[in-house]
Amino acid sequence: MDSLITAAGHALAAGDPLGALKRVALRDDAPALALRGIAMAQLGDFARAKELVKRAARAFGAKEPVARARCIVAEAEIALVSRDLNWPRKALDAARLTLDAHGDHVNAAYGGYLDVRRLLLIGRLDEAERKLGALDPAPLPPALRTAHALVVAGIAMRRLQAKKSRAAIADAQRAARLAAIPALTAEVDSASRLLDAPAAxxxxxxxxxxxxxxxxxxxxxxxxxxxxxxxxxxxxxxxxxxxxxxxxxxxxxxxxxxxxxxxxxxxxxxxxxxxxxxxxxxxxxxxxxxxxxxxxxxxxxxxxxxxxxxxxxxxxxxxxxxxxxRPVEEEHAAVLALLADREAWSSSALALALGTSQRSVQRALDELAATNKVQPFGRGRARRWMSPSLPGLATMLLLPPPLPDH
The missing domain is CATH 1.10.10.10 (Winged helix-like DNA-binding domain superfamily/Winged helix DNA-binding domain)
Incomplete structure (x- = not known):
């Protein structure tokens, strides 16, 4: 692998997407496409990021299974951050098996954390906890130990276990300091503030x-x-x-x-x-x-x-x-609680997280948009919804999990 690709990879690992783009922005080979996609994801352009990572996976092809599997993990991460929660889990599972088989245990574990975080978002706490138990954070680098602790804290919060949540947040803060990635530190700080916010x-x-x-x-x-x-x-x-x-x-x-x-x-x-x-x-x-x-x-x-x-x-x-x-009660409060994380959600992801139909969620979003409580952007399948977060409220902690039928 050439020096520019190596330098761009180190820049992304350190949370410097602009530094990575300076090195590979004009290149269209498979490694450069993958790195450009990850950089665009870190900058918040998820649609472009997804397109670039898909191109990279196709360019690597079957002859480079490890690189292709890493692209699939990156695509799953982009989908999670952009709240597109219907991505194919089987593809991620297959990519993790490939990475494990070829000795890339770090990226395989990261794929596992993406799967667990998705389950946490949609309220499948038992399944998330079971899968988390199969992941050992001890041999992992600080960034992944931070991710592990954040998931532990997230599950504990949803189970209303404040003491366990605080211990996990403390672990996340220690690991984040070692990782020295600003975005990761900000994520830990955001999770920490939930513990001192009104929950009910x-x-x-x-x-x-x-x-x-x-x-x-x-x-x-x-x-x-x-x-x-x-x-x-x-x-x-x-x-x-x-x-x-x-x-x-x-x-x-x-x-x-x-x-x-x-x-x-x-x-x-x-x-x-x-x-x-x-x-x-x-x-x-x-x-x-x-x-x-x-x-x-x-x-x-x-x-x-x-x-x-x-x-x-x-x-x-x-x-x-x-x-x-709940701290705030109004019509469609559950939808607003999910949107209050300041991320852009698709209506299908909201329906999945709430265990209801996409049509019901869309009606709720239309009513909320009419009163300027949520805002859409994008069109068609790329349409996403956002809402100003309710300041200082832990709005998601007491959301009910989806009913067993869903």
Whole structure:
């Protein structure tokens, strides 16, 4: 490999894409195409980067399997950063096997971290944790040890494990200092700020207050009944009742939880659950049916008793009922939470991460765009969406994982 290619590679490894381009910008041989693609990706021109890396892979061909496999790993990284999460995982798996077979264990491991990061983005925490366990960071260079620690921290945050998250962030900071790559250091700093950002709100009859991730973890380990409006579950110690597919029942449970120990009038419950401004006998009959279903569901934790004006929760074992809600609640809040990472998302990637249909996501994006809360750019398959991040809020931490059917 000639000296210019070597120098460009060292520049990219050090986070200097402009230095790399100075050496290979006018060359069209396969190694130069690959390096140009990576440089363009570091500069944020993902469409051009993807095109260059694909050209490089074709130019290397079957006669140079290792170089071609490295291009596939680079293409997967570009797809991940540009939030194109539907890239073919089988191609990445095959590239990793090729790299391992030829002794390039560092790039093979990096491909593994890309796969795990994708799983983390779309909420597949169990699968991400399982694959992460198969990767040993000890023999890897500092940059990959940083990536490993960031993924550990990301999984721990989504599992509401603040202590484990802080330990992983500390590991990432140490490895990032050794790597001395400015972009990597910035990524670690961004992850660190999430630990000290508002993660949720605690709502009780006495009012509400903001919680950090440490507070949420402590709440999960308390003896309270938690009506979790972030993940649509009712939780007490090790008992967890999911209402993710039953929005009416969850709306009723939340209304009762916010009012506890007082009762809630039937008119309020009708408005919260059915959005009925003018309730008639059919609404009241449906309310009785739904309250019966809720009473049966919550039986292990609490009773739902009828009162003269409405209904009230009566606890069995727990002493307190609290409601855990997102820091900001509005229509399409889950879409905004994903877009708040300041990355450009495709509608298909948002649908994958939220476990819903692309058509539903597109409708939500159109409504948000009409109020200038998100902005599109690009056309057709290259269209991406961005939103100004909600300042100082850990918006993604309490997103529910996709339902098992998705």
């Amino acid at each position: 709100r605690l709502i009780t009859r006495g009012g509400e207050r903001v919680l950090l991730l440490d507070d949420v973890e402590a709440l999960q380990n308390s003896k309270s009944i938690i009506i979790d409006a972030c993940r649509h579950v009712v939780r007490h110690k090790k008992t967890e009742l999911s209402l993710a597919t039953r929005p009416v029942l969850f709306a009723l449970a939340r209304a009762l939880g916010e009012a506890w120990p007082a009762d809630v009038s039937r008119e309020t419950l009708l408005a919260r659950a059915f959005r009925a401004r003018h309730a008639d006998d059919s609404h009241r009959a449906r309310l009785r049916v739904e309250m019966g279903r809720l009473r049966k569901l919550l039986a292990p934790l609490a009773e739902v008793n009828a009162t003269k004006p409405g209904f009230a929760l009566v606890l069995r074992r727990a002493r307190v009922v609290v409601v855990l809600a």
